[in-house]
Structures are given as C-alpha cells and as structure tokens.
Amino acid sequence: MQTPTLIDSHAHLTFDRFDADRGAVLDRMTEAGVESAITIGTDVDSSEAALKLAESDARLFASAGIHPHQADDFDDARWAELEALWDRERVVAVGETGLDYYYDYSDRARQQALFRRHLEAAKRRAMPAVIHIRDAFDDAFRIMGEVGAGGVVHCFTGGPAECERALALGFFISLSGIVTFKSAKALRAAVPLIPADRLLVETDAPFLAPTPHRGKRNEPAFVVRTAAEVATLRGQDYADICAASRANTIRLFGLPTP
Numbered sequence: 001m002q003t004p005t006l007i008d009s010h011a012h013l014t015f016d017r018f019d020a021d022r023g024a025v026l027d028r029m030t031e032a033g034v035e036s037a038i039t040i041g042t043d044v045d046s047s048e049a050a051l052k053l054a055e056s057d058a059r060l061f062a063s064a065g066i067h068p069h070q071a072d073d074f075d076d077a078r079w080a081e082l083e084a085l086w087d088r089e090r091v092v093a094v095g096e097t098g099l100d101y102y103y104d105y106s107d108r109a110r111q112q113a114l115f116r117r118h119l120e121a122a123k124r125r126a127m128p129a130v131i132h133i134r135d136a137f138d139d140a141f142r143i144m145g146e147v148g149a150g151g152v153v154h155c156f157t158g159g160p161a162e163c164e165r166a167l168a169l170g171f172f173i174s175l176s177g178i179v180t181f182k183s184a185k186a187l188r189a190a191v192p193l194i195p196a197d198r199l200l201v202e203t204d205a206p207f208l209a210p211t212p213h214r215g216k217r218n219e220p221a222f223v224v225r226t227a228a229e230v231a232t233l234r235g236q237d238y239a240d241i242c243a244a245s246r247a248n249t250i251r252l253f254g255l256p257t258p
Contacts, residue, residue, distance in 0.1 A: 010038060042069070060090075097131060203218045210222055211225070
C-alpha cells in the first residue's frame with residue numbers, strides 16, 4: 001500500500017529561525033511523507049525571499065503579500081513589486097493578507113484597505129488569496145463578500161458559526177496545530193463541519209507546533225500530527241484526510257502533480 005502523503009499549505013520557511021538548519025528541516029519534511037510546502041510572504045522582502053527559496057527547491061512554492069501586522073509599514077510605492085512577484089511561476093497565491101484586531105499592530109482602517117486591495121488583485125488575476133483573520137471575523141467576512149475573491153482562511157481559529165460563514169463565501173479552510181490543543185474547543189467542534197473538498201492542513205511554521213511538540217519550533221514535518229488529529233476529530237482514516245487535503249491544496253493553488 002502506498003504511504004499517505006501530505007502538503008503543508010502554509011509555512012514561513014524564510015524566517016530566520018530556520019537559517020541554521022533549513023536544509024535539514026526540508027529533508028525531515030520529505031522523510032515524514034510531506035511532499036511539498038508553500039512558503040508564505042508577509043512583506044515585499046520576505047515574499048521575494050520566498051520566491052527565491054521556491055525557485056531553488058522543487059518541493060517548495062511561494063506566496064507574495066503584506067501581512068496585516070505589516071500594513072502600516074508598507075510603502076504603497078512598492079505595490080508594483082508585488083504585482084511582478086504574482087507573475088512568477090512559483091508564486092501560487094496572493095497574501096498573506098487579512099485583518100488582525102488582536103494585536104492591532106497596524107491601524108484597522110489601513111488593514112482593511114490593504115486587505116481589500118489584495119483581494120481585488122487576487123480576483124483580477126484568478127489567484128487564491130491566503131487570508132489571516134484574528135478577532136476580526138465580521139469585518140473580514142464583509143470585505144471578502146463584497147470583493148468576491150476566492151482562497152483559503154489559513155490557520156482557522158473560529159468555531160462552528162465562523163466556519164459556516166467562511167464556507168458560505170466559498171473559501172477553503174486550513175487547519176493548523178491549534179486543532180491538537182484540547183483548550184481549542186470551539187475550533188475542534190468546527191472541524192467535522194468542513195466539507196472534504198474544502199479542507200487543508202498546515203503548520204504555520206515556525207509557529208503553533210502541534211501536540212506533542214507544543215512550545216517548540218514548528219516545521220513542515222509536524223503537519224502529520226495535525227492531519228492525524230483532524231482524522232480523529234472527523235472520525236475518518238488518516239489516509240483519507242491526507243488524500244483529501246493534498247488534492248484540495250493542489251487544486252486551490254494550481255500546483256503541478258508530482
């Protein structure tokens with residue numbers, strides 16, 4: 001029987017926490033049965049670095065965008081640099097973009113304006129948007145509905161009600177290691193509600209390592225723990241979760257089939 005394989009749909013492999021052993025991290029990813037990962041840009045410089053990394057390793061793809069934490073610092077004159085990145089073959093998504101009212105590192109109106117601009121670019125280019133939402137579901141869903149772009153709500157942290165709203169807007173939902181935290185009761189209750197053809201898994205590495213690695217640096221190999229917990233919460237076989245999430249990631253991001 002063929003060993004189940006996964007794709008880590010969201011990681012930050014350009015971050016400096018991987019500088020000392022990035023190659024070993026990617027080798028462990030492969031050994032764990034994770035065939036590829038999408039490394040995510042959070043500003044122009046990290047997006048360019050993500051593309052460079054993806055062009056150097058066939059296991060990787062990239063996204064380009066401005067994280068809501070960086071919204072205030074973003075120079076609008078650099079928007080053309082993002083547009084150029086979205087033209088590159090290994091860049092498969094617009095973002096990370098979205099709204100974060102938990103930390104409020106950037107002005108909320110500025111976050112909303114930049115989020116809308118990303119979604120409009122994604123819609124115009126027929127590319128998926130990678131969306132970050134924290135403590136901002138009402139505003140995020142309103143803007144998503146108004147623009148009508150597609151994509152994925154990454155590292156989903158809502159409960160059943162937020163899950164249903166995201167699905168009604170046509171978005172995919174990506175689950176991170178948070179689903180392994182017993183305290184995340186609302187999120188864990190939402191997991192069985194996600195249709196099999198809208199489910200993705202991710203690490204958000206180096207953040208949010210799943211149990212039993214909680215508190216350590218996360219890495220793509222650990223997505224197998226998240227997938228296993230998702231299987232348990234949904235009452236499905238691990239191999240079925242792997243097959244569904246892998247197929248959905250390939251379809252959403254237009255990845256080549258190995």
